[in-house]
Amino acid sequence: xxxxxxxxxxxxxxxxxxxxxxxxxxxxxxxxxxxxxxxxxxxxxxxxxxxxxxxxxxxxxxxxxxxxxxxxxxxxxxxxxxxxxxxxxxxxxxxxxxxxxxxxxxxxxxxx
Amino acid sequence: xxxxxxxxxxxxxxxxxxxxxxxxxxxxxxxxxxxxxxxxxxxxxxxxxxxxxxxxxxxxxxxxxxxxxxxxxxxxxxxxxxxxxxxxxxxxxxxxxxxxxxxxxxxxxxxxxxxxx
Numbered sequence: 001x002x003x004x005x006x007x008x009x010x011x012x013x014x015x016x017x018x019x020x021x022x023x024x025x026x027x028x029x030x031x032x033x034x035x036x037x038x039x040x041x042x043x044x045x046x047x048x049x050x051x052x053x054x055x056x057x058x059x060x061x062x063x064x065x066x067x068x069x070x071x072x073x074x075x076x077x078x079x080x081x082x083x084x085x086x087x088x089x090x091x092x093x094x095x096x097x098x099x100x101x102x103x104x105x106x107x108x109x110x111x112x
Numbered sequence: 113x114x115x116x117x118x119x120x121x122x123x124x125x126x127x128x129x130x131x132x133x134x135x136x137x138x139x140x141x142x143x144x145x146x147x148x149x150x151x152x153x154x155x156x157x158x159x160x161x162x163x164x165x166x167x168x169x170x171x172x173x174x175x176x177x178x179x180x181x182x183x184x185x186x187x188x189x190x191x192x193x194x195x196x197x198x199x200x201x202x203x204x205x206x207x208x209x210x211x212x213x214x215x216x217x218x219x220x221x222x223x224x225x226x227x228x229x
Contacts, residue, residue: 034217038153043116043202043220087153099145099157099168100218107153 002027006090006103013080013110021075021106023064023090031092033057033066033073034100038087047075047088085110115139118203118221125193126229132189133224135203143167144186145204145218146178155202161186190226198228 007022025031032051036044048057053068064075073090090103116137125131137144145168146158160168161180175191190197204218 036220041222043222044155044204045220046217049217089155099160099170101157102155105153105155 002031002092002094002101004090004092004101004103006088006106009087009105009107011106011108013108015082015110015112016079017110019075019077019080019084019108021088021090021108023073023075023103025071025073025090025092027071027092027094029094031094033064034091034093035062035064035073035075036089036091036102038089038105040086044089080108080110082110082112084108116203116205116219116221118201118224120224121222122225122227124227124229127193127195129193130189130191131193131226132187133201133203133226134185134187135221136185137203137205137219138184139205139207139219141205141207141219142183143206143208144180144183145206146186146188147202147204147220149200149202149223151199158201159186159188193226193228195228198226200225 003026005024034049035047037047038044048059050057050066056065062077087105087107089105091100118135143162145160149155158172159178164180177189180186200223202223203221206216206218
């Protein structure tokens, strides 16, 4: 079945550091890939998405590239801020199904 | 103008009780979902409705019964609550879902934190 694997957290960084959160997936079809962010006490918000191989999703300084050859969708940001502290979820949605399959989430803590 | 709204935000109740969580979306979407997030933040789909029809029903105890009176609403009723039901429940919605529409993002509510005493 479809699955998503994320790096374990928490990831602890200082402000302005470079961020990478790894995500790899297993899927039978050609899934769309998403990153969602959950700020403390809030619901999930879509951060970015990519729908086919080599697509790059970007938003708010975050980027992720759909790599079919390595089945990966790593999240990156060049310079994190304290306000980026949140839990980040990688997810996929296969063409034949409607549900999102989530990774376990990675907590990011950014200190001033 | 909240897109996906859930009520209540917090629900504290005793084991054995029956409770409901309501969800409404004003995005005009035709598909709605319920997810459960456990204490370790793991998110798992429970149900999905498309145009008021059940299309996804994961392995969920039959004490959980979703009801969709119309496309804009998907409520979750839980009978005989158990300690293990304590979690945050998220409602979500999206447009379509199969084929090329599978790349449409899902929009989430703020969650309902259910605590069983």
